[in-house]
Amino acid sequence: MAVSTGSASFLANLGKVYGTYTGAFLVFTVVLAVLEQMGLPNRWIGYAFVFLTIFVYAYIGYLSRTMEISEYYVAGRTVPAFYNGMATGADWMSAASFISMAGGLFISGYNGMGFVLGWTGGYVLVAILLAPYLRKFGQFTVPDFLGTRYEGNVARICGVVVLFCASFTYIVAQAFGIGIITSRFLGIPFEFAIFAGLVGILVCSMLGGMRAVTWTQVAQYIILIIAYLVPVVWLSTTKYGIPIPELTYGQALSEITALEDKLNIVRRHVEPFVNAAGQFSWTEFHNFWALVLCLMVGTASLPHILMRYFTTPNVREARQSVAWSIFFIFLLYFTAPAYAAFAKLEVYQNVIGAQISTLPAWVQSWSQVGGLLTINDVNGNGILDVTKYAVAGPFLDLGELRINQDIIVLSMPEVAGLPYVISGLVAAGGLAAALSTADGLLLAIANALSHDVYYKMIDPTASTKRRLTVARTLLILVAILAAVVAGTRPSGIIQMVAWAFSLAAAGLFAPLVMGIWWKRTTTVGAITGMIAGFGVCMYYLISTHYFGAPLWFGIRNISSAIFGLPVAFIVTWLVSLVTTPPSPEMQDFVDSIRVPRGDVRGIAAAHE
Amino acid sequence: MASPKLTPAQAEAHWRKTSRLMWTILFIWFLAGFGVHFFAVQLNQIVIFGFPLGFYMAAQGSLIVFVILCAWSSSAQNRIDEEFGVAED
Numbered sequence: 001m002a003v004s005t006g007s008a009s010f011l012a013n014l015g016k017v018y019g020t021y022t023g024a025f026l027v028f029t030v031v032l033a034v035l036e037q038m039g040l041p042n043r044w045i046g047y048a049f050v051f052l053t054i055f056v057y058a059y060i061g062y063l064s065r066t067m068e069i070s071e072y073y074v075a076g077r078t079v080p081a082f083y084n085g086m087a088t089g090a091d092w093m094s095a096a097s098f099i100s101m102a103g104g105l106f107i108s109g110y111n112g113m114g115f116v117l118g119w120t121g122g123y124v125l126v127a128i129l130l131a132p133y134l135r136k137f138g139q140f141t142v143p144d145f146l147g148t149r150y151e152g153n154v155a156r157i158c159g160v161v162v163l164f165c166a167s168f169t170y171i172v173a174q175a176f177g178i179g180i181i182t183s184r185f186l187g188i189p190f191e192f193a194i195f196a197g198l199v200g201i202l203v204c205s206m207l208g209g210m211r212a213v214t215w216t217q218v219a220q221y222i223i224l225i226i227a228y229l230v231p232v233v234w235l236s237t238t239k240y241g242i243p244i245p246e247l248t249y250g251q252a253l254s255e256i257t258a259l260e261d262k263l264n265i266v267r268r269h270v271e272p273f274v275n276a277a278g279q280f281s282w283t284e285f286h287n288f289w290a291l292v293l294c295l296m297v298g299t300a301s302l303p304h305i306l307m308r309y310f311t312t313p314n315v316r317e318a319r320q321s322v323a324w325s326i327f328f329i330f331l332l333y334f335t336a337p338a339y340a341a342f343a344k345l346e347v348y349q350n351v352i353g354a355q356i357s358t359l360p361a362w363v364q365s366w367s368q369v370g371g372l373l374t375i376n377d378v379n380g381n382g383i384l385d386v387t388k389y390a391v392a393g394p395f396l397d398l399g400e401l402r403i404n405q406d407i408i409v410l411s412m413p414e415v416a417g418l419p420y421v422i423s424g425l426v427a428a429g430g431l432a433a434a435l436s437t438a439d440g441l442l443l444a445i446a447n448a449l450s451h452d453v454y455y456k457m458i459d460p461t462a463s464t465k466r467r468l469t470v471a472r473t474l475l476i477l478v479a480i481l482a483a484v485v486a487g488t489r490p491s492g493i494i495q496m497v498a499w500a501f502s503l504a505a506a507g508l509f510a511p512l513v514m515g516i517w518w519k520r521t522t523t524v525g526a527i528t529g530m531i532a533g534f535g536v537c538m539y540y541l542i543s544t545h546y547f548g549a550p551l552w553f554g555i556r557n558i559s560s561a562i563f564g565l566p567v568a569f570i571v572t573w574l575v576s577l578v579t580t581p582p583s584p585e586m587q588d589f590v591d592s593i594r595v596p597r598g599d600v601r602g603i604a605a606a607h608e
Numbered sequence: 609m610a611s612p613k614l615t616p617a618q619a620e621a622h623w624r625k626t627s628r629l630m631w632t633i634l635f636i637w638f639l640a641g642f643g644v645h646f647f648a649v650q651l652n653q654i655v656i657f658g659f660p661l662g663f664y665m666a667a668q669g670s671l672i673v674f675v676i677l678c679a680w681s682s683s684a685q686n687r688i689d690e691e692f693g694v695a696e697d
Contacts, residue, residue: 110648113666120671121641127678128630132685246668250658270663272648280649292641314696316689319682326678330671337667517627591619594626595694598613 005064005208005215011078018083021056022222028052033421042420046185049424050431053223054200057216057435064208064215069464072209072471073140073447074310079214081317085324087217088308090224092119092329094170094437095177096497097336098224098430100394103405104494105340107396109269111284113337114291115494118501120333121292122299123326127319130300131309133516135318136593137600140310141444142303142508143452149515150523151586153457158530160448162507163303165538167441168482170302170500173493174438175486178431180406185427191487197435198483205439206472209447213439214311220432221328227429228332228339228409235342235416245338252341259348267389269344276390283554290559291498297565298501301508304437304444315596343408346415351401356384362414372404394492406493442482446475498558499541506537506564510572518576519590525576533568537561614694622692626685633681640673 032045066072105112137145147156178197183190204216236245256269266278275281312318356377366373378400387399394405413422450471455462511526540560543549555562589602648662689695
């Protein structure tokens with residue numbers, strides 16, 4: 001495979017290349033499984049998975065090095081729909097999806113389903129409202145579109161500010177996740193682990209930009225989906241004899257309900273919109289909808305996702321690749337509730353009611369790790385009883401057992417009594433998920449700064465070499481900044497990620513969608529709309545999180561776009577109506593991006 | 609690529625069809641993403657293979673609808689583009 005990843009022979013043999021790669025990874029896993037039986041210590045299995053996978057990503061990154069602008073920014077626009085779908089899947093599914101989501105479903109039951117719905121349904125919006133038109137427009141970044149459609153640097157810089165705030169919040173969460181995994185499986189302190197992970201991120205993206213990130217993301221998708229499915233399929237087969245967990249966990253749900261009756265747990269796993277007392281609650285009802293809407297709209301506004309659709313050869317493939325993206329994402333998301341159900345059943349059956357002195361080994365080993373799982377025999381009878389069911393932040397408190405949602409997926413192989421090699425595999429999957437998303441985000445930020453700010457606004461005469469040098473320097477600086485901020489251990493992973501979605505939704509969705517679908521949208525309208533929407537969202541987030549301001553209508557601040565989003569639309573609409581309509585050239589430009597065929601006309605004839 | 613510019617009437621007809629498809633999909637998206645889950649409590653009374661129906665719809669049913677919607681919108685839009693001769697070669 002000593003060819004460049006940009007070459008025609010590489011593109012013609014993608015199936016063979018990634019088929020071989022998948023086979024080699026499976027063989028590697030089996031070999032480690034055999035070595036484990038022969039006595040290879042667990043520590044070495046952890047090392048093998050972490051180092052080998054990072055080495056492979058680095059190697060792909062090295063093969064993808066490039067000195068061409070369009071290769072660096074949009075992978076030469078040569079990525080077929082199918083593979084762009086896989087790359088988007090990895091770009092999309094982060095530490096939050098891989099590590100935290102099933103755990104969230106475990107502790108919140110139905111109420112956690114807002115994440116499952118919100119993080120998939122947004123692709124419908126991407127498919128019909130944005131992706132094909134942005135691809136036709138065909139520049140390099142999302143702020144590029146704003147700067148062209150709304151004629152000038154004010155709209156462009158507004159776009160860059162929103163992009164930076166949303167993507168940076170998101171990447172800090174990923175660096176945090178990478179730190180947790182590397183510190184656990186390499187046995188080094190968290191602060192060092194973040195910087196070790198940072199090297200992993202940079203080797204993937206620095207030399208080859210978007211081209212390198214694309215082909216590593218495909219490789220990362222393959223590992224993360226194998227790692228996610230194997231333990232659940234294994235469990236489904238041993239428990240119910242059918243290797244399709246998505247079908248068999250209905251039985252697990254029934255057993256959970258029966259056990260809830262027996263254990264007097266009032267907050268039911270399958271009961272929608274319930275509060276702590278297990279009663280239907282309007283507050284929970286409203287928060288559920290607010291979250292689903294913010295996550296969906298946020299999906300369709302996050303630049304690191306939208307820019308993936310700049311890389312396909314044409315508009316038709318951009319559309320098809322949205323469909324492939326959601327399919328590949330669906331494979332993980334419709335498995336997550338099964339993960340949660342199996343884990344919960346396991347805890348209710350084999351942990352609750354057991355003698356504390358004879359608990360399974362995984363309970364012992366996880367209870368030694370930083371307070372993620374604690375056992376406290378409150379009534380002193382030597383048996384683990386359930387005295388309550390309380391959700392406190394990322395923790396589920398059952399009275400004598402307290403468990404953090406982030407360890408559910410990582411501990412599942414041990415819970416199910418699988419060999420340690422599966423734990424290593426899951427760690428490699430979690431790492432792939434976090435690294436791939438971090439890379440996509442890093443590139444989105446650095447590209448906006450190097451292309452939109454430096455090239456378009458500061459030095460439009462810069463040479464190719466200089467532009468790429470600036471892009472790479474910014475990449476390193478942003479990565480270090482993200483690692484430093486993550487090192488201060490700010491908020492939880494899921495919370496930071498949900499904020500990023502709200503920020504992007506409030507700031508970017510209205511100007512992007514209206515710019516394509518309503519020709520009458522004016523420059524002043526779009527700019528005031530962006531500032532108003534983003535401003536309201538920011539105000540709500542900061543005032544409620546840092547200054548203890550009261551919630552509006554009881555809506556939690558992870559859904560703060562629920563207020564910013566309508567403000568952005570209404571302000572854009574009203575201001576557009578009272579300002580001068582866009583010029584005929586601008587209208588012609590919008591007409592030309594609405595059809596796949598032909599050139600982009602009007603205002604945007606300035607192609608590279 | 610030579611640019612076969614549509615007449616204003618053609619462009620308008622193409623966009624009208626595209627918009628109609630967009631609203632249709634948006635409507636189904638709303639039903640699958642929100643509408644059906646408003647009744648999650650009631651749907652949960654029905655249990656199939658151990659799955660309460662309301663729970664099942666949020667965990668799988670709506671997701672399957674989303675996947676189908678994306679695939680369908682891609683091919684339907686392509687048919688519209690071909691009809692007006694604006695699909696890519």
